[in-house]
Amino acid sequence: MDFPVELLANAIVAGLLLGGFYAAVTAGISIAFGILDIVNIAHPAFIILGSYIAYIVNANFGIDPILVSLIMLPAFYVLGGAVYQVYYASFERRGQEALRGLAFFFGLLFITEVGLVLVFGVDYRYVEAIYIGPTLRFSFIDLPLRMLIPCLVSLLMMLCLQLYLTRTFIGRAIMAVSQDQLALRLMAADPVRIKRIAFGISIATAAIAGAFLIVIQPVEPSVGREYIGRVFAICVLGGMGSLPGTVLAAILLGIVESITATFYGPSWAPAVSFGFLLLTLAFRPAGILGR
């Protein structure tokens, strides 16, 4: 039997596109966990929330889901700021973030998921948009638009975030907030305010990632869970809080998952990302681009 070159090439391209999407899904965690040291395991729940909002608006008004998510950015930013304020007042200030802070986010994850089940049931929901369906073909390589568009928009978003974090005053304060309290004080910035802004941005990315998710696949409330391990795997692999590292790690994971799914069947794909995470944690906790 010939080696299935076409199959492999398609798997790699699909993995690249998937990886671009994973970068958007992980961006929020890279900021919250990687930079702010807040273990927000509820992040995937916020993503699913974003998916459902895109679904509701799309189903009722026919507006493009990604456009909806852009309109929703301020709302998610405010939501994130509010969640951080509660987290800060209840846990961070008292120094109890380790055990109880984790339980808090776990509870949020659970409440969001069950709340969505109560309102929408467990049926899969999907959106309509002109780019869901058509596929570009270059000889034997398939480029489905429903994958390509999220991937491109996601990479654009990562670029904007990286520019914001490295080129603006507040962005640099965010980068300094966990490592260098002294520099922060010299910049005369209030750490709580900086963290609130950063966490708001982190949750805002969930709106966009949520729209991507429902463009790529139908969504039901518990889908988010599959992403918990994935986002942390990518964040750790990418070197905790480095956005370029996040993009690289996301693409790597996307390709590995895609190849696994193509050659061994989709039911094995989740084990790959989580196995990756376990091995990374065990042997290279600083990540591939880590210090």
Next chain:
Amino acid sequence: MRFWIFLLVALALGAGVFFGARYLHNDYLFFAGYVVLEYLVLATAWNILGGYCGYVNFGTAAFFALGAYTSVAIHKFSPMPIPVLILLGGIVSGIVGLGMGYLTLRLRGAFFSIATLALAVVVQTLITNWDYVGGSRGAYVVRPATVPLVGSYIQYLFLVMLVLAILAVFAARMIERSWLGYGFASIRDDELAAEASGVPTLRLKLMATTLSGAFMGMAGAPLPYYVGYLDPASGFNLAYAVNSIAMPLVGGTTTWIGPVIGALLLGTVQQVATVTISSAVNLLIVGVVLVGFVMIAPNGIIGLIEARLRARSDR
């Protein structure tokens, strides 16, 4: 000496519960009571690592399901009495707990928690792809209608879980008051200071993951006989993870009685809510109670009671 008195009191209480339920002639009580007791074991097991050592395990469902699937695998091979299955399920989950500890406990607490989440999915994927135990379709386990001496099978299962719950609480209480408990508490408070005081922190943490995992596996071992049909979705249900965290946090994490109070309270509320409202709503209740308690009463019900007592004695 006091340990034995405690054990006798616990056994007497247990016997009271069992014969009381039997006197009422209502099998539903046994079905519901079994679940509450199962959660009592899970909450107690979680607390050995989470409450005593301060390491949050999100992977309760994995250890629990490993126990259950060990039973399924053995049942397919040749049926065995449930106490033997519990022992084997405990061994399998204990070994996995030890392995997970080796992989991750050198890292900061948050990484450990994330790794446990990852482990849960890896184990679930492996089980889903393992056809011998039914794969994604699930497996049927035919249970006998009656058991000698006890009578109906559900009463037997209830009795088994009751004994297991008493053993788990007894073990947790014994650990808490021994050198091991002091060592665990020193790890929770400050690992660096614990090392400097001569505490072999890594070895102690491995003991905690092993013990905690083993009890979770034991709680899961009788599950296939209770449900009659087991598939990955029910064995790995996230409700196990949420409850096993919520119950100790609601009751109080530093003593053995906290998880007991939390499990009896939350477990009973959920059983009532499942019957009277719906199972989705009862899960929502658990989530809200968990978030509410960690925010408002960080030391749980026990903490509230202690604060009340202290305020009274200060007056």
Next chain:
Amino acid sequence: MSAPLLEVEDLGKRFGGFVALEGIGLAVAPGERVGLIGPNGSGKSTLVNCLCGTLRNETGTVKFEGIELDGYSAHQRTRLGMARSFQLPRPFFSMNLADNLRIPLLYAVGARSGVHLTAAEIDARCTELLGLVGLSAKARRWPRDLTQVEMRKLELARAMAAEPKLLIADEAMAGLSHSEIDDILALLVRLNERGVTIVLIEHIMRAVMHFSQRLIVLVSGRKIADGAPQEVMQDPEVVRAYVGE
């Protein structure tokens, strides 16, 4: 001089490209009171962490009573008889004072071969140690109820509970008042008189000069002086490091 209790040869440690310690060699004799000083960032704390096994040194050896400590973890070193107090006190916050001392008694003293402490013996030693540092009245109190100086005393008492031959006290007096410093100094001298060798890492010169029989000076990760306190303080290199060029 008798065989040294602690012997360090050519010890080195880097963090990434930053050289924290280089070529450190020193010896401490049994019963000695040694002061270790140096400006901020000179590597004092890194040295303590390497000695106690919290950090791994990259080059060189540490010997305690002739035993090479390479590969010994922090708790094993404590069991051998090296105890430390932390720069910022790190009590076990969920335990009362007596239980704080119980941890080293159970895990350091109780783990030595041939030693078996009964519950009554442990209680007796907790009481004795709390008496020694003057905290008897607060045995059932929690660390959060203590003042700064009491916290330091608890820290020393916990280190002493491990029954060390060598006590490494890392800035036991920072942030204390004049009379409180005298209090801690008297306590350290009392411990030394009971036969414990003490290495004191300190910023407060008055305290170091008063306490030390010998002084070691670190600057930028290197040892630049080692000798009698009065002589060391006149060493031109030390003067330059302290007064500045």
